[in-house]
Amino acid sequence: MSVHLLSEPIAAAYLTPGRLWSLVAALAGVIGVIVGGLALARHRSGNTRRGAVVALTAGLLGMAGGGFVVAAAEGGPGTGYGIVGGYIALVIGLLAAILGWLALSRSRRTA
Template sequence: MSARHLLTAAAAAPLGIAGLAAPVASHVLAQPVGAYTLTSGRLWSAVAALLGLAGVVIGGLALARSTGRIGTGTGRRGAIAALSAGSACTVIGGLVVAAAEGGPSTGYGIVGGYVDLVVGPIAVVLGGLALVRSRRAA
C-alpha cells in the first residue's frame, strides 16, 4: 500500500464514520422530549422567570419604601434593580418565544417565555413607580 492510499483512507475514515452516525443522530434528535426534561429553552425561561420574580419582589419593596412604609431609605436602588431585572426578564422571554419552533410541551420553553413576557413588565412597572416616587421624596 502506498503513502497516497494511506492518506486517502485516513481522510475518508472520518467521513465514513460521520456518514454512519448521521442516521443515528437524526433518530436521537427526533425523539420526543419528556414533560420533565430540562432543555436549554426551558432552562433559559426558568432563569428569566426567577429573575423577573425577584424584580417584582424588589420592586414591591422599593415601592413600599418610597412611600415611607418600610425602612428609612428612598427605595431608589431597589427601583433600579427591579427595572434591570424586569427588563432582562422581558428580553430573555422574548428571545425564548422568538426562537421556539413548537408549541407547549415541545421542550422549547415557550410557556415559560410567555410567563416571562408577563412577569418582566410587571417588575418594570413596579420599579418605575418606585423610581418616580423616590424622586418626589428626595
C-alpha cells in the same frame, strides 16, 4: 403509512435549553417583582432608588430573556422549546418593570 410530526412532545420532566432559559428569565422577573414591591412598600423611608433601579433592570432582563425564548421557539407548548415559560417570563418581567418604574418615580418625587 406513518405521519411524521414536525415537533414531537417532550416530557415535562426534561430540562431542555429552552426551558432552562425561560426559567432563568422568569427568575430574574420574580427577583424584580420582589425588590420592586419592597421598594414601593418602603418609599416613605427614603433610599428606595437602588431597589427601584434593580427591579426595573431585572424586569427588563426578564422580558428580554422571555422574548428571546419566544422568538427562538420552533414549536408550541410541550415541544421542549420553553415557549410557555417564555411567555410567563415576559409577563413577570413586565410586572417587575412596572413596579420598578413606579418606585423610581415615587423616589424622585420625595427626593
